[in-house]
Amino acid sequence: MSPHVFEGKRPHTGDFPSKTAGGAVGRADLLRRGVTERLEELVGGLAADADPGDVYVGWVAAADAAGCPARFRASGVDGWGFPGWSPALAAGAVGRVALARHLDRHVTAVAASNPALPHPLAAVKTWMKEARETPTSPVAEWVTQLTRQGDRAALAVTASLATRWIAGFVRVLGWPLPEGLVLVVDDPGSPSARRGTPAFRPRLSSTRRVAIAVASKPDAMVGTVAPSGRFDVLFHRANSSDDLTLAERAAFEATAASLAIGIVPRAVVLTVADTGERLRFPVADDLLERGADLAVDVVRQRLRASEVAGDEYGDAVPSSACRYCSERETCPPGVAWLIRPGRRHNGLPVLTS
Amino acid sequence: MAGGRTQFARGAGSATGGTGVRTIGVVLAALLGDPSRLGQPVGGEVLDEARAILDHAAGSGAGSWSADEPLRLAKASVRGLLECPRRSLADPDLLDSGDLTNIVLGQIVDAGAKLATLGPAVPPTVAAACEYLVAIGDERVADHLLDVGAEAAEALLADAAARLDPLVAGWPATIDGQWWPRVEEPVRLRLAGGAVVVSGKLDILLGGPPTGLPGLVVELKGGQWHDSVRQDGHLYALLVGLRDGVAPAAVLSIAAADGATQLEPIRPEVVLHAAERVATAIETAAAIAAGEPARACPGSYCAFCPLRPGCPEGTAAHEAAA
Numbered sequence: 001m002s003p004h005v006f007e008g009k010r011p012h013t014g015d016f017p018s019k020t021a022g023g024a025v026g027r028a029d030l031l032r033r034g035v036t037e038r039l040e041e042l043v044g045g046l047a048a049d050a051d052p053g054d055v056y057v058g059w060v061a062a063a064d065a066a067g068c069p070a071r072f073r074a075s076g077v078d079g080w081g082f083p084g085w086s087p088a089l090a091a092g093a094v095g096r097v098a099l100a101r102h103l104d105r106h107v108t109a110v111a112a113s114n115p116a117l118p119h120p121l122a123a124v125k126t127w128m129k130e131a132r133e134t135p136t137s138p139v140a141e142w143v144t145q146l147t148r149q150g151d152r153a154a155l156a157v158t159a160s161l162a163t164r165w166i167a168g169f170v171r172v173l174g175w176p177l178p179e180g181l182v183l184v185v186d187d188p189g190s191p192s193a194r195r196g197t198p199a200f201r202p203r204l205s206s207t208r209r210v211a212i213a214v215a216s217k218p219d220a221m222v223g224t225v226a227p228s229g230r231f232d233v234l235f236h237r238a239n240s241s242d243d244l245t246l247a248e249r250a251a252f253e254a255t256a257a258s259l260a261i262g263i264v265p266r267a268v269v270l271t272v273a274d275t276g277e278r279l280r281f282p283v284a285d286d287l288l289e290r291g292a293d294l295a296v297d298v299v300r301q302r303l304r305a306s307e308v309a310g311d312e313y314g315d316a317v318p319s320s321a322c323r324y325c326s327e328r329e330t331c332p333p334g335v336a337w338l339i340r341p342g343r344r345h346n347g348l349p350v351l352t353s
Numbered sequence: 354m355a356g357g358r359t360q361f362a363r364g365a366g367s368a369t370g371g372t373g374v375r376t377i378g379v380v381l382a383a384l385l386g387d388p389s390r391l392g393q394p395v396g397g398e399v400l401d402e403a404r405a406i407l408d409h410a411a412g413s414g415a416g417s418w419s420a421d422e423p424l425r426l427a428k429a430s431v432r433g434l435l436e437c438p439r440r441s442l443a444d445p446d447l448l449d450s451g452d453l454t455n456i457v458l459g460q461i462v463d464a465g466a467k468l469a470t471l472g473p474a475v476p477p478t479v480a481a482a483c484e485y486l487v488a489i490g491d492e493r494v495a496d497h498l499l500d501v502g503a504e505a506a507e508a509l510l511a512d513a514a515a516r517l518d519p520l521v522a523g524w525p526a527t528i529d530g531q532w533w534p535r536v537e538e539p540v541r542l543r544l545a546g547g548a549v550v551v552s553g554k555l556d557i558l559l560g561g562p563p564t565g566l567p568g569l570v571v572e573l574k575g576g577q578w579h580d581s582v583r584q585d586g587h588l589y590a591l592l593v594g595l596r597d598g599v600a601p602a603a604v605l606s607i608a609a610a611d612g613a614t615q616l617e618p619i620r621p622e623v624v625l626h627a628a629e630r631v632a633t634a635i636e637t638a639a640a641i642a643a644g645e646p647a648r649a650c651p652g653s654y655c656a657f658c659p660l661r662p663g664c665p666e667g668t669a670a671h672e673a674a675a
Contacts, residue, residue: 008377030525058378087488088490120530120533121530126391151488152481153488154488156473157489159471164537167533167535171563174563177561239511239539240541240543273539274539274542274552274596275596316402344422346425346430347423347425348424349442349642351443351444353660353662353663
């Protein structure tokens, strides 16, 4: 799972459709079958009276479930579902579409050899103005709604965060953007962008009906999405945490993208604005296996949450997150961790007297 | 270069007070209008040397930490480890949050200046700054205003307006898009494979790669000037430099309560000094993590240190001061 520095531009080497077991399509087929079998087994063992509802498997759920299964199960419907748009959640979507509009007008349309560097704040404001006139995506409708409500503060914060998203993306990837990079947006009609791929929805033969969707939402694709698998899926983060999480993110996204697209990509690229890093994870089988484990575990925990009558904390993984966890007063491992002797804060011992 | 340190007259915090905070906008506008006044930013060899200083410190002490459980440093912890290592270990739950009213005032002024940077049609008001804070998910100001009651809240908001209004009245009406105005820009440095992490969040960042313009960090303090503002600015310049491959050309620090302003050019010595400070903090932390007792270094902070009752040095210093 070792990352490599992303090199960006690559020579076009053509597409070689491969449906053999070792090809990009064959590997994705194999992965789909393997994940479906594992999900089949989990759903087949679900208690008769359990009702897990729809199970959406994205990176946030995967990170939460892997971080502390007990906490993930306890987060409930509100924690598992999409919480609704907010400036923080909208930042990436707005940043992408605003940058795509800039590319449409100043790069793609004019085939410029020396394209104009975007001005992030101006690009975002221009898009917001247009979106209010003709909203064509869920996030544009949300921005329109904010305008109607006169919520200037939320609009300002959204513009600020989206500006930072564009600035970080362009700063880390360089300008002009790498050859073959195409942004992924919800807004239709942009020649500089493409729509996202629908989630993978396994067809389970179990008599129990549990709707499962495994989704990957990259910020961009680099290269042509074709059966050759000669493309990268790219995810941009405004903030990083640690290397372990980045590797886990790469694993999950490699698997989720392979499942959704039906083709195993060449690599997962993670760009991180706060550190300036560009990490490239070639999609090897061990990365896919780890990602499958992460995805399947989300379903496992969701099914278990629908079965467990009371609180269950046996598999809790205490960490600094316990300080903010809703279960911090009732979860024995968490309580013990918070009051443990010799506890550390930010890597240093804590003195109380 | 426009000035080393410019300390404006105090007293600008009242609505009819001095003109210091108005002048800040003029300073900023002048710099943006003529970027050559910012001078040449530090890059290349100096940043390599700074990186080597930090790598050495992190490498020698990293055995105590891992990427899973790293040493996390930020401006306050670096300062704390250098001032009084023992106090820097105080349980966060025991730390007095300080003068809440002043903190709230600072947050409002900070938010207002950030809003002004984002370029609204009219200068932001205290009410707009409070709404901005709620919109970013920071409810502390709103909660505090409710807690203190209507009369005190009104007085606090009036005080905030006295600081904010002149500040934003003098702010550049629009900052040219080529400066890439960004607020709350996060920056992070990972050392020793992630075992040591140093991070910060810049109030305002203008220019820098890939804009082709020199970088300018603007740090806003709602309260009065104190010298740690400089040290924080140095740290940010170091972190941005190591991230972007070129340091900001200058840091413009503003204390809205007294109008104090400092434009500090980021020279090679400043970058290296900032790296040495962080390295010393890492080495101090490594010694503590390895089991050495944390030294107590008494200072004015002993007055509100939660560890003072059990600290002979702190108790003696506090009694002597009293």
